[in-house]
Amino acid sequence: MPIQDKALFTSPCDVRPDVRAFKAYVPGLTIDEIRERYGLSQVVKMASNENPLGVSPYVQECLRRHAATAFRYPQGGNPRLVDALARHHKVDKSCVVVGNGSDELIDLLMRARAVPGVHNIVCFKPCFGIYPVQSQLCGLELRQAPLNADFSFPFDALRALVDEKTALVFVTTPDNPSGYCPEAADVLALARALPAGCLLVVDEAYMDFVDDESTRSLLAAGTELPNVAFLRTFSKSMGLAGLRLGYAVLPPVLAEYLWRVRLPFSVNILAEEAGLAALEDDIFYAQTLHAVRAGRQQLMQGLEGLGCTVWPSSANFLMFGPPAGVAAAGFFEALLAKGYIIRPLKSYDLPHLLRVSVGTEEENTGFLKACREVLA
Ligand SMILES: *Cc1c(COP(=O)(O)O)cnc(C)c1O
Numbered sequence: 402m403p404i405q406d407k408a409l410f411t412s413p414c415d416v417r418p419d420v421r422a423f424k425a426y427v428p429g430l431t432i433d434e435i436r437e438r439y440g441l442s443q444v445v446k447m448a449s450n451e452n453p454l455g456v457s458p459y460v461q462e463c464l465r466r467h468a469a470t471a472f473r474y475p476q477g478g479n480p481r482l483v484d485a486l487a488r489h490h491k492v493d494k495s496c497v498v499v500g501n502g503s504d505e506l507i508d509l510l511m512r513a514r515a516v517p518g519v520h521n522i523v524c525f526k527p528c529f530g531i532y533p534v535q536s537q538l539c540g541l542e543l544r545q546a547p548l549n550a551d552f553s554f555p556f557d558a559l560r561a562l563v564d565e566k567t568a569l570v571f572v573t574t575p576d577n578p579s580g581y582c583p584e585a586a587d588v589l590a591l592a593r594a595l596p597a598g599c600l601l602v603v604d605e606a607y608m609d610f611v612d613d614e615s616t617r618s619l620l621a622a623g624t625e626l627p628n629v630a631f632l633r634t635f636s637k638s639m640g641l642a643g644l645r646l647g648y649a650v651l652p653p654v655l656a657e658y659l660w661r662v663r664l665p666f667s668v669n670i671l672a673e674e675a676g677l678a679a680l681e682d683d684i685f686y687a688q689t690l691h692a693v694r695a696g697r698q699q700l701m702q703g704l705e706g707l708g709c710t711v712w713p714s715s716a717n718f719l720m721f722g723p724p725a726g727v728a729a730a731g732f733f734e735a736l737l738a739k740g741y742i743i744r745p746l747k748s749y750d751l752p753h754l755l756r757v758s759v760g761t762e763e764e765n766t767g768f769l770k771a772c773r774e775v776l777a
Contacts, residue, residue, distance in 0.1 A: 447758040452640030457685035463678035475670040495653035501667040503632040503647030514566035524571035527749035552579035573604040580714025604764035607716035609638035639679040644672040703769035737777040
């Protein structure tokens with residue numbers, strides 16, 4: 402049936418044909434769900450790459466102090482936050498756009514640049530779940546280059562999928578779910594190899610956790626490029642996932658368009674204050690990086706000691722496979738019953754693998770003990 406005919410509505414609840422086939426993004430399970438299902442008193446969530454140290458005390462105090470301002474609309478364009486981010490990254494403030502999580506910026510970039518039914522989006526496979534979901538909602542063809550067997554990036558294969566109708570190329574670095582991180586030089590080479598009309602989106606949600614940002618991040622290196630947009634978030638290293646705050650650093654012309662199409666108050670007044678406070682809180686940030694790096698090492702050694710296959714990670718999570726002969730799904734369920742929520746990677750088409758977020762030292766120790774018991 403031609404799309405026009407399918408678009409003839411017979412019910413007020415009909416939706417676009419492509420929306421009818423829509424599959425929602427699958428988030429990690431929540432603590433309450435598992436506590437109830439298994440009647441547990443204590444449940445540890447290591448599934449969504451949240452900050453193991455929680456919300457910084459300084460930010461909590463700031464939120465309490467500003468609670469009474471929540472009846473007001475935030476200042477249009479969040480100028481104080483934009484200024485602070487521009488200083489933080491040593492870029493001009495005309496390059497910064499803030500959003501309701503970087504998820505909003507992914508959506509805005511697609512909708513502002515790509516014409517439905519005409520343009521395409523290019524990324525690796527597997528990739529962060531929001532890229533396919535949002536491309537589908539925007540009516541855009543998604544082209545994916547399979548990752549190498551070791552989860553490193555086949556940049557040439559990615560480049561080969563790009564044509565004159567490619568609006569955006571997404572690269573996640575460090576990558577989710579593998580934790581792999583390419584050299585900034587390789588990302589730069591990709592940016593230089595793209596056709597004139599194409600924008601490279603470098604999603605640096607986990608860049609804070611790499612060992613050497615200057616060789617891994619083009620943004621940290623201060624490389625100004627006319628065809629690259631960087632995405633960063635307060636959800637991971639800053640511990641603010643629940644407040645929804647992310648931002649893009651991108652060419653000013655494009656930034657200006659995004660500000661025009663963005664819903665006016667998508668970054669709320671408490672998220673703005675929390676973001677400002679988080680940027681000042683160097684101590685909490687340093688503690689977070691320390692906890693993540695030490696915890697990553699602890700989990701890596703512990704899981705390997707149990708016979709698991711663990712991929713090297715530059716992020717705040719590890720991807721791993723259970724020992725030979727143990728099914729990932731069963732291992733995941735057994736851990737749930739013991740009160741440890743991790744992430745099965747079925748929705749990434751990796752049903753044999755699992756992802757665990759780095760927790761506190763105590764949580765990591767408890768998780769490894771639970772794994773040992775399950776495997777015994
Ligand atoms: C967690 C994550 C984000 C951040 O999303 P927010 O909307 O800012 O919470 C972005 N990209 C990737 C790859 C992620 O894993």
